Amino acid sequence: MNITKVLIFVPTIHYGGLDILYSSLYRQRYDEWDLCMADELLPKRWHIYDKHDLLANTLFVECKKQEGNPRALAQAYNNAADLAIDMGYDLLISLQDYIWIPDNGIEMFVEVHRDHPDALITGLVSLSEAPGDEAVADAYGLFTIFKTPLYDKPEGISWHDVRATNLYPGDDPAIRACTPEHWEANWAAIPVSLLKKGARWDLEYDKGIAYENQDFAKMCEREFSTPCILDKRNHAVGIPHREIWPEEEKLLKRYNNRFLHEEKWGHN
Numbered sequence: 001m002n003i004t005k006v007l008i009f010v011p012t013i014h015y016g017g018l019d020i021l022y023s024s025l026y027r028q029r030y031d032e033w034d035l036c037m038a039d040e041l042l043p044k045r046w047h048i049y050d051k052h053d054l055l056a057n058t059l060f061v062e063c064k065k066q067e068g069n070p071r072a073l074a075q076a077y078n079n080a081a082d083l084a085i086d087m088g089y090d091l092l093i094s095l096q097d098y099i100w101i102p103d104n105g106i107e108m109f110v111e112v113h114r115d116h117p118d119a120l121i122t123g124l125v126s127l128s129e130a131p132g133d134e135a136v137a138d139a140y141g142l143f144t145i146f147k148t149p150l151y152d153k154p155e156g157i158s159w160h161d162v163r164a165t166n167l168y169p170g171d172d173p174a175i176r177a178c179t180p181e182h183w184e185a186n187w188a189a190i191p192v193s194l195l196k197k198g199a200r201w202d203l204e205y206d207k208g209i210a211y212e213n214q215d216f217a218k219m220c221e222r223e224f225s226t227p228c229i230l231d232k233r234n235h236a237v238g239i240p241h242r243e244i245w246p247e248e249e250k251l252l253k254r255y256n257n258r259f260l261h262e263e264k265w266g267h268n
Helices: 018-026 042-051 073-086 105-115 162-167 192-196 203-207 212-224 247-255 258-265
Strands: 006-012 033-039 091-095 120-128 157-159 175-178 187-191 228-238
Touching (some): 006 073, 006 105, 033 073, 073 091, 073 203, 091 105, 105 120, 105 228, 187 192, 203 258, 212 258
Parallel strands (some): 120 228
Antiparallel strands (some): 091 187, 175 228
């Protein structure tokens, strides 16, 4: 069987999180991958990448915000897509920060991709219980925000991904079709063959926050008849950002892309 070359893309604007990323990648069973990041804090933490073996060979793409824009996420994804094409990768895996992934997570995406080579694939992400004020030592820590690096998943889960619990019940097949609205790029896989066709993220979404990935999946469905696949086995765990950085909720209210998305696609 031909080897599937994987580029793991991690966009981040947050302090900390490299401890979780390092731990997640260290445990992976599948080893035909490279790491690419769009790190807004890169000038401050070059020294951290240099001293951690798995992070030392990280590829970086630009994530420069345009004037007046709160984020540059769509731009960063497009830059990662171009890199994946130029360097001959087969699968682009999107892993947004502060998420622990299963030790066979990359392997599962590769397996599903081999069975569904033209599909957008997404896993599940549940939120862990908030770690508690006493555990957060420094909200501006460059490697970790916690008193000690978090190398293990938290045991308590307080919120489950609605795609599994409500829309796609447990007695459904573990690997099944889902709608573009439920394709979430915080833990997902994109075939590079789709990117070669011209699939890209809409830069208009960088003027606000959210909906850029639902837009990408809907655009792929419309332009390229791309199916979306949900793999409920591939279950990652994240930290609730809003409980650690409450300013995120304020930013979302101020810059929410909901109206842009509804104007483009209509009410869902």
